[in-house]
Amino acid sequence: MHRRFVIEAVMVATYGHxxxxxxxxxFIVPYSSISELYEMRDGNDPVMDNPEDDGHVKAQIHQLILFFEDPLNRKKIxxxxxxxxxxxxxxLLNDRIQFTIVNTMDTAQYGELFDPIETELILTxxxxxxxLLTDQFEFQDKLIEAEVPVQVYDIEDFEFAVEEGIAPGDLEQM
Known part of the structure:
Protein backbone atom coordinates (compact mmCIF):
# COMPACT_ATOMS: atom_id res chain seq x y z
CA MET A 1 0.00 0.00 0.00
CA HIS A 2 1.27 3.46 -0.92
CA ARG A 3 1.69 6.13 1.75
CA ARG A 4 0.04 9.27 0.37
CA PHE A 5 1.25 12.88 0.65
CA VAL A 6 -0.04 16.11 -0.83
CA ILE A 7 2.91 18.02 -2.29
CA GLU A 8 3.83 20.70 -4.83
CA ALA A 9 5.40 19.28 -7.99
CA VAL A 10 8.52 21.46 -7.66
CA MET A 11 9.31 19.91 -4.26
CA VAL A 12 9.66 16.49 -5.88
CA ALA A 13 12.11 17.93 -8.41
CA THR A 14 14.02 19.88 -5.76
CA TYR A 15 14.49 17.15 -3.17
CA GLY A 16 16.04 14.05 -4.72
CA HIS A 17 15.63 11.94 -1.58
CA PHE A 27 2.51 11.96 -4.29
CA ILE A 28 -0.78 13.81 -4.70
CA VAL A 29 -0.12 16.91 -6.77
CA PRO A 30 -2.56 19.75 -7.48
CA TYR A 31 -2.59 20.35 -11.23
CA SER A 32 -1.84 24.05 -10.80
CA SER A 33 1.53 23.20 -9.27
CA ILE A 34 2.45 21.32 -12.47
CA SER A 35 1.79 24.52 -14.39
CA GLU A 36 4.30 26.27 -12.12
CA LEU A 37 7.00 23.84 -13.31
CA TYR A 38 6.88 25.36 -16.79
CA GLU A 39 7.26 28.88 -15.37
CA MET A 40 10.23 27.80 -13.26
CA ARG A 41 11.93 25.96 -16.10
CA ASP A 42 11.42 28.70 -18.67
CA GLY A 43 11.77 31.75 -16.42
CA ASN A 44 14.90 33.79 -15.86
CA ASP A 45 14.57 33.78 -12.09
CA PRO A 46 16.75 31.23 -10.30
CA VAL A 47 15.03 28.43 -8.40
CA MET A 48 18.06 27.95 -6.13
CA ASP A 49 20.62 30.48 -4.88
CA ASN A 50 23.66 28.46 -5.93
CA PRO A 51 24.03 28.52 -9.77
CA GLU A 52 25.18 24.88 -9.88
CA ASP A 53 22.23 23.74 -7.75
CA ASP A 54 19.90 25.90 -9.84
CA GLY A 55 21.05 24.19 -13.04
CA HIS A 56 20.56 20.76 -11.49
CA VAL A 57 17.08 21.56 -10.16
CA LYS A 58 16.01 23.07 -13.48
CA ALA A 59 17.18 19.86 -15.20
CA GLN A 60 15.12 17.84 -12.69
CA ILE A 61 12.12 20.10 -13.32
CA HIS A 62 12.52 19.46 -17.06
CA GLN A 63 12.63 15.68 -16.45
CA LEU A 64 9.47 15.87 -14.33
CA ILE A 65 7.73 17.88 -17.05
CA LEU A 66 8.70 15.21 -19.60
CA PHE A 67 7.25 12.56 -17.27
CA PHE A 68 3.94 14.43 -17.03
CA GLU A 69 3.92 15.01 -20.81
CA ASP A 70 4.36 11.30 -21.58
CA PRO A 71 1.33 10.42 -23.77
CA LEU A 72 -0.14 7.91 -21.31
CA ASN A 73 0.37 10.22 -18.33
CA ARG A 74 -0.95 13.20 -20.29
CA LYS A 75 -4.11 11.25 -21.11
CA LYS A 76 -4.65 10.39 -17.43
CA ILE A 77 -4.14 14.03 -16.43
CA LEU A 92 3.72 5.29 -12.25
CA LEU A 93 7.28 6.57 -12.04
CA ASN A 94 8.66 3.25 -10.77
CA ASP A 95 7.68 0.39 -8.46
CA ARG A 96 7.80 2.64 -5.36
CA ILE A 97 6.60 6.02 -6.61
CA GLN A 98 3.38 7.06 -8.21
CA PHE A 99 1.72 10.42 -8.72
CA THR A 100 -1.94 11.29 -8.53
CA ILE A 101 -2.89 14.59 -10.11
CA VAL A 102 -5.92 16.39 -8.69
CA ASN A 103 -7.94 19.00 -10.53
CA THR A 104 -8.07 21.29 -7.53
CA MET A 105 -10.28 24.32 -7.35
CA ASP A 106 -9.26 27.24 -5.16
CA THR A 107 -12.45 28.02 -3.30
CA ALA A 108 -10.74 30.81 -1.35
CA GLN A 109 -11.77 29.13 1.90
CA TYR A 110 -8.33 29.98 3.20
CA GLY A 111 -7.58 32.64 0.58
CA GLU A 112 -7.15 35.51 3.02
CA LEU A 113 -4.31 33.79 4.88
CA PHE A 114 -2.71 31.65 2.18
CA ASP A 115 -1.71 32.07 -1.46
CA PRO A 116 -3.67 30.14 -4.13
CA ILE A 117 -1.26 27.16 -4.30
CA GLU A 118 -1.13 26.88 -0.50
CA THR A 119 -4.93 27.03 -0.42
CA GLU A 120 -5.16 24.23 -2.98
CA LEU A 121 -2.67 22.13 -1.02
CA ILE A 122 -4.69 22.62 2.18
CA LEU A 123 -8.03 21.85 0.54
CA THR A 124 -6.62 18.76 -1.17
CA LEU A 132 0.95 17.65 3.51
CA LEU A 133 4.66 17.55 2.78
CA THR A 134 6.47 20.91 2.51
CA ASP A 135 9.77 22.67 3.09
CA GLN A 136 8.23 26.08 3.76
CA PHE A 137 8.52 26.97 7.44
CA GLU A 138 6.35 30.08 7.04
CA PHE A 139 3.59 27.95 5.51
CA GLN A 140 3.85 25.45 8.37
CA ASP A 141 3.69 28.28 10.92
CA LYS A 142 0.64 29.80 9.22
CA LEU A 143 -1.10 26.40 9.27
CA ILE A 144 -0.54 26.13 13.00
CA GLU A 145 -1.52 29.74 13.73
CA ALA A 146 -4.71 29.43 11.67
CA GLU A 147 -5.46 26.08 13.35
CA VAL A 148 -6.02 24.41 9.98
CA PRO A 149 -6.96 20.79 10.75
CA VAL A 150 -4.40 19.22 8.44
CA GLN A 151 -1.39 17.06 9.19
CA VAL A 152 1.88 18.49 7.87
CA TYR A 153 5.38 17.05 7.64
CA ASP A 154 8.55 18.93 6.92
CA ILE A 155 10.51 17.60 3.94
CA GLU A 156 13.36 16.76 6.35
CA ASP A 157 11.00 14.35 8.15
CA PHE A 158 10.05 12.49 4.95
CA GLU A 159 11.65 9.18 5.94
CA PHE A 160 9.86 9.23 9.31
CA ALA A 161 6.56 10.08 7.62
CA VAL A 162 6.93 7.20 5.17
CA GLU A 163 8.19 4.62 7.66
CA GLU A 164 6.12 5.43 10.72
CA GLY A 165 4.08 8.59 10.38
CA ILE A 166 1.55 9.77 12.89
CA ALA A 167 -1.93 8.29 12.66
CA PRO A 168 -4.84 10.74 12.87
CA GLY A 169 -5.99 8.97 16.05
CA ASP A 170 -2.61 9.70 17.63
CA LEU A 171 -3.11 13.42 16.98
CA GLU A 172 -6.49 13.41 18.74
CA GLN A 173 -4.91 11.91 21.86
CA MET A 174 -2.29 14.69 22.10
Missing part, protein backbone atom coordinates in the same frame (compact mmCIF):
# COMPACT_ATOMS: atom_id res chain seq x y z
CA UNK A 18 11.86 12.00 -2.14
CA UNK A 19 12.44 9.78 -5.17
CA UNK A 20 14.08 6.98 -3.19
CA UNK A 21 11.57 6.13 -0.43
CA UNK A 22 11.88 3.04 1.72
CA UNK A 23 8.20 2.21 1.18
CA UNK A 24 5.83 2.91 -1.74
CA UNK A 25 4.65 6.52 -1.96
CA UNK A 26 1.81 8.25 -3.80
CA UNK A 78 -6.51 15.32 -19.11
CA UNK A 79 -9.20 12.93 -17.92
CA UNK A 80 -8.82 14.28 -14.37
CA UNK A 81 -9.18 17.84 -15.66
CA UNK A 82 -12.71 17.15 -16.89
CA UNK A 83 -14.29 17.77 -13.47
CA UNK A 84 -13.40 19.69 -10.31
CA UNK A 85 -11.62 17.65 -7.65
CA UNK A 86 -11.27 14.62 -9.91
CA UNK A 87 -8.16 12.51 -9.30
CA UNK A 88 -6.13 11.03 -12.11
CA UNK A 89 -5.39 7.36 -12.33
CA UNK A 90 -1.93 6.69 -10.85
CA UNK A 91 1.02 7.86 -12.94
CA UNK A 125 -5.16 17.46 2.10
CA UNK A 126 -8.46 18.11 3.90
CA UNK A 127 -10.62 16.59 1.17
CA UNK A 128 -8.50 13.45 0.87
CA UNK A 129 -7.53 13.17 4.54
CA UNK A 130 -3.89 13.09 3.50
CA UNK A 131 -0.85 14.73 5.12
Missing amino acids: LLVPVHPVD EKALQAPWRESSPL ALKLGTP
